[in-house]
Amino acid sequence: MSFRFLSLFALSASMLVPLLVSTDATASKLRILHAFGAQERDGSGPEGALLLNSGNIFGATSNGGGKRNAQGTVWELTGGKKFNVLHKFLGDSSDGSRPFGNLIVDVNGNVYGTAAQGGAHGGGTAFELSPNGDGSWNFQVLYSFCAEQNCTDGAAPAGLTYDGASSGAPYDGVPPLYGVNSKTALEMVPGDQGWSVSSLYRFCSEGGDKCTDGNLPTGDRAGEKA
Numbered sequence: 001m002s003f004r005f006l007s008l009f010a011l012s013a014s015m016l017v018p019l020l021v022s023t024d025a026t027a028s029k030l031r032i033l034h035a036f037g038a039q040e041r042d043g044s045g046p047e048g049a050l051l052l053n054s055g056n057i058f059g060a061t062s063n064g065g066g067k068r069n070a071q072g073t074v075w076e077l078t079g080g081k082k083f084n085v086l087h088k089f090l091g092d093s094s095d096g097s098r099p100f101g102n103l104i105v106d107v108n109g110n111v112y113g114t115a116a117q118g119g120a121h122g123g124g125t126a127f128e129l130s131p132n133g134d135g136s137w138n139f140q141v142l143y144s145f146c147a148e149q150n151c152t153d154g155a156a157p158a159g160l161t162y163d164g165a166s167s168g169a170p171y172d173g174v175p176p177l178y179g180v181n182s183k184t185a186l187e188m189v190p191g192d193q194g195w196s197v198s199s200l201y202r203f204c205s206e207g208g209d210k211c212t213d214g215n216l217p218t219g220d221r222a223g224e225k226a
Contacts, residue, residue, distance in 0.1 A: 033081070043072055047101070053105045056077065059074075087129060087137065093120045094141075099113055099114065104171055107172050112129075121147065123145030125142070154181035176190075183202060
């Protein structure tokens with residue numbers, strides 16, 4: 001019996017974004033859409049799941065993006081062919097560094113994600129990229145997490161999600177976003193004065209047998225050893 005399927009995935013080990021297309025149960029073809037590392041501006045070390053929206057593919061790299069301050073990129077493959085870097089992370093207080101975790105998209109085509117380090121308080125950022133209509137994108141930090149010991153919001157966010165994401169429906173920009181970082185399961189709520197973050201649950205920080213609920217939640221890398 002013949003069938004067709006399309007599978008998109010990131011292969012970090014070889015720094016490739018492959019497209020696997022099969023026309024029957026026994027035959028498949030692998031086509032390389034983009035090889036990272038060929039040019040420094042592309043970034044390197046693809047991270048997280050790929051985001052497919054209106055025929056375009058979005059993703060992030062945890063490294064690279066330039067000769068200086070190479071702290072990762074968010075990128076787009078338009079029509080699966082043209083590669084474009086939407087943002088290069090500087091690694092300072094302005095935007096954060098090391099984007100990590102999955103990306104999400106809203107009904108207006110805005111892309112949301114997280115960076116695990118940097119930002120105004122050193123604990124990473126939640127960010128939004130908005131298309132300007134001319135091929136360029138506007139980058140905005142929605143929230144800066146705090147890496148200090150006495151901070152309650154946690155650090156190193158690892159991706160975002162929302163109620164209804166499993167259905168494939170885009171985010172409509174109204175309900176909260178949810179995620180995890182090194183200390184908490186968190187909720188991000190949009191408002192007139194910007195985004196506010198609250199902790200839904202704070203995980204044990206002592207480690208070992210003293211923690212019965214686990215510690216160091218890591219989003220789409222859950223299960224790996226710290």
